[in-house]
Amino acid sequence: MFATLSDRLADTFKNLRGKGRLSEADIDATAREIRIALLEADVALPVVKVFVAAVKDRARSEEVSAALNPAQQVVKIVNDELVTILGGETRRLRFAKNPPTVIMLAGLQGSGKTTLAAKLALWLKEQGNSPLLVAADLQRPNAVGQLQVNGERAGVKVFAPEPGNGVGDPVAVARAGVEEARRTLHDVVIVDTAGRLGVDAEMMQQAADIRDAVSPDEILFVVDAMVGQDAVNTAQAFLDGVGYDGVVLTKLDGDARGGAALSIASITGRPVMFASAGEKLTDFDLFHPDRMASRILDMGDMLTLIEQA
C-alpha cells in the first residue's frame, strides 16, 4: 500500500553508506522522507513539522557515535523521539480512595465507546473489581440496548433506568448510576456517553454537565485509529470542552497506521492508555508505545535496516 519509512529511507541511505558523517543535504533529504512517511501515517501536519525539526536538530548536533553509522543514527533518533512522545507519561488507571472509582468515556460518534465500556468492565472484573456499567447515551438509537447486550456478554451489571432514543436525562442517569454503585457496593462505575462532535457546543456542554455530576476519577477520550488530520482539532475540542486524563485508541485490528496516537499525545500531552483491537470483548490491552512506534513508521523493518546499513 504505502511506501513505508523504511522503504523510503532505504533509497536515501544507499547513498550514505560508508560516509563518516551526514552533510546538511543528507539531513534535508532524510527529513523530507520522514515528513512524507509521517503524513501518510496520518500524523497531523503541525506535529509532523515540529517532529521533523526536532529530529533534524538532533541529527545535526549529536555526536555521531562510534557504534553506528550516520544512517543508523538517524533511524535511532526517529525511533527514540517517537517512543518518547508516545510513552512520555504512561500510567495506570487511577482508583478512588473512597470507592466507587468513576470512569467516564467521551468521543466522536462511532469511535467505539460503548464497545470499550464493556471491554473495560470485563478487564476490570477479571482483575477482581466489581464494575457497574451506566447507560448515559440516551440519544443514539438503541445505544441502551447495545450496552445491555454487551454488559450481559461481559457478565457485568448494567444500570439503565431510562429507555433512551431521546427519552431521559443523561446527566441524571449518570448521577443516579454512581449512587446505585455505592448502594450496591460496586467499586467501579463506567459511564457510557453519546457520541458528539467537537464543534457541537450544546453536546459538549452536556458532557461537561455529566462530568460535573459524577466527578470522574478518569475521563477517557476514545478515538478511532483510522482518523486523519482532524484528530488534533477534535482532541483539542474535547480537551477544552470536557477535559480528559487518558486516550484509548480503537480499531487497531485494522491496517491504519494510527498516526493519531502520535498527534494526540504530542498536542495534548495526555497518554494513550489502552488499545482496543477487535469486536470481541477480550480484544483489549494496555497500550504499548514501542509497538505503536513501529506501526506508525514500520520500524520493524527499520531495525533490519539498521543491521544492513
Added chain:
Amino acid sequence: VRLRERLSRSQGPLGRGLLALLSRDVIDEDTWEEIEDTLLTADVGVAPTQELVARLRTRVKVEGTSGVSIKDILRQELLTLVDPSMDRSLHVEGVDGAPGVVLMVGVNGTGKTTTVGKLARVLVAQDKTVILGAADTFRAAAAEQLATWGERVGVPAVRGPEGGDPASVAFEAVREGIATGVDVVLVDTAGRLQNKAGLMDELGKVKRVVEKQTPVTEVLLVLDATTGQNGMSQARVFREVVNVTGIVLTKLDGSAKGGIVVAVQRELGVPVKLVGLGEGADDLAPFSPDDFVDALLGEGA
C-alpha cells in the same frame, strides 16, 4: 513538553482560510507552502497534494497571475479533481419489475445504519415504497437500531435471528420486497475492517445471494469524513469485493473536511453521491462538488 511548546507556536496560518491568503499579489514560497498545508490538513494526501501544487505552479508560470487570479486557478484545479461531470444519481430503479436494491457497506461505525434510515426517508418523500433488510446480525442491538430507524421514517424492517446468516436475512428482505412489490429494498450490513478476509468474503456472499433474485442496483460505501489515508485502502478493498458504485461521506457536520474522497474518486473513479450532515433523519444531502471544494479551502461552510 518541549515539543508541545514548540507546537503551540507553530500553529499560526492553518485555518486562516486559504483563499484570503491567495488574494495577495505576490505568490512567494511561503504561500505555496500554505496552499500545500491547507490541502494536507484536509486529508487530501501527499501525492494528490503535490501533484496539484505542481500543476498550479506550472499554470501560474505559463499563464501568469494577471487576468485570472491564482484563487480561481486553484479552485478550478480542485474542481477538476472532484469532477463535477460524474454521474451522481442513485440507481434505485429495479430491473424487470423487481425492486431496486441498495447495499450499504463500510468499516465499523462510519454511519451505515443511520444512512439507511435517512435514505429511506428521502425515498419515502419521493413517494416510493421501501423496505429495510437488517443484515447486520452481528453487532449488539444492530437490528433493533435499524428497526427504530424504520419506525422513525415509517417503513418496515426485515430481521433475522441474532448471530444468524446475514446473507439469508438479505435474501429474505429482497424476497419480501419482490413479493410485496415495493420500489426499493435497502440492505444494512455489519461494519467490517477491510483487512479481515473472512468478513469480506461474507460480504461478497451477501451480494451474490441477493443477486440470485434480482441485481443489486447500487452499492454504497460509507466513509467517515474524519478518516485519514486508510480511507483509500477501504475503498480499494470494498470495491474489489462488492463493486462499489457510490460513496456516502458522513459526519461532514464536524470539523473534518473529508479530503480523502478526492484521492478515492481520482484513483478509483467511484463518485461521492451523498453526504451525511448530522444524526437526524433529514441530515442527508446530495454531494455538491462546489460546496465541497469551498469547504476544503476553508471558505463558506
